[in-house]
Amino acid sequence: MKLKDKVAIVTGGGTGIGRATSILLAKEGARVTVAGRREEKLIETVEKIKENGGAAHHVTADISKEKDTLRIVKETVNEFGKLDILVNNAGVFKGIPLVETSEEDYNYIMDINLKGTFFMCKHAVTEMKEGGVIVNVASTLGIKGFRGFTTAAYSASKAGVIMLTKALALELACYRIRVNCVCPGVVETELFETLGIPKEKIPERMKMWEEFHPIGRNGKPEDVARAILFLASDDSSWATGAILALDGGITAG
Numbered sequence: 151m152k153l154k155d156k157v158a159i160v161t162g163g164g165t166g167i168g169r170a171t172s173i174l175l176a177k178e179g180a181r182v183t184v185a186g187r188r189e190e191k192l193i194e195t196v197e198k199i200k201e202n203g204g205a206a207h208h209v210t211a212d213i214s215k216e217k218d219t220l221r222i223v224k225e226t227v228n229e230f231g232k233l234d235i236l237v238n239n240a241g242v243f244k245g246i247p248l249v250e251t252s253e254e255d256y257n258y259i260m261d262i263n264l265k266g267t268f269f270m271c272k273h274a275v276t277e278m279k280e281g282g283v284i285v286n287v288a289s290t291l292g293i294k295g296f297r298g299f300t301t302a303a304y305s306a307s308k309a310g311v312i313m314l315t316k317a318l319a320l321e322l323a324c325y326r327i328r329v330n331c332v333c334p335g336v337v338e339t340e341l342f343e344t345l346g347i348p349k350e351k352i353p354e355r356m357k358m359w360e361e362f363h364p365i366g367r368n369g370k371p372e373d374v375a376r377a378i379l380f381l382a383s384d385d386s387s388w389a390t391g392a393i394l395a396l397d398g399g400i401t402a403g
Contacts, residue, residue, distance in 0.1 A: 164191025166339030281326030335397030
């Protein structure tokens with residue numbers, strides 16, 4: 151029970167990495183607020199946690215709106231009495247060539263991936279009265295550029311999350327708030343069903359991406375959840391400003 155008596159928020163907690171993280175943090179003793187836009191998915195995550203004997207609560211919200219980031223934090227404190235851990239997992243992906251990127255596309259990506267993370271941090275720290283932990287989820291595409299990937303706006307948003315992590319680690323150290331970041335490679339989640347790839351083509355794409363990782367496989371949501379648990383727990387009590395590439399070796403060379 152590495153997180154006994156802790157209270158956590160996980161954004162984007164209805165599916166994929168967010169769901170796996172919410173379930174694991176609850177298993178380790180945390181009371182978890184699962185936040186996101188799709189209420190039915192959030193409810194499924196909460197029910198799974200409660201089936202396993204954990205405590206959870208959901209908040210339907212859109213983190214691209216600052217008022218919703220504040221509401222997530224306030225509802226968590228109202229429900230559980232405090233806040234110790236924030237996992238900024240919510241994000242969107244669009245692979246669009248630069249010259250085809252509209253202002254609407256750009257704002258959509260930045261508002262969720264970077265602005266949402268920023269304002270979740272802003273409102274969370276005001277409730278971390280006795281210290282706390284923030285774990286941001288960025289991407290290997292925020293660390294390194296790859297030929298053939300049309301991800302300029304997405305990569306910029308995730309690079310922003312990485313630098314936000316470093317800046318906040320220094321700004322918040324005096325308040326005993328640690329801020330770290332995980333940067334996954336390709337993780338097999340429901341995200342791929344939203345990218346316009348025909349369903350029958352997804353296994354073929356997954357196989358292609360397996361070969362892209364030197365370790366020979368794609369990531370699973372649980373791989374990232376375990377890394378987030380490490381950064382959220384006292385196992386990493388001396389780590390702040392750390393950027394953990396969790397990518398099967400993609401950024402090693």
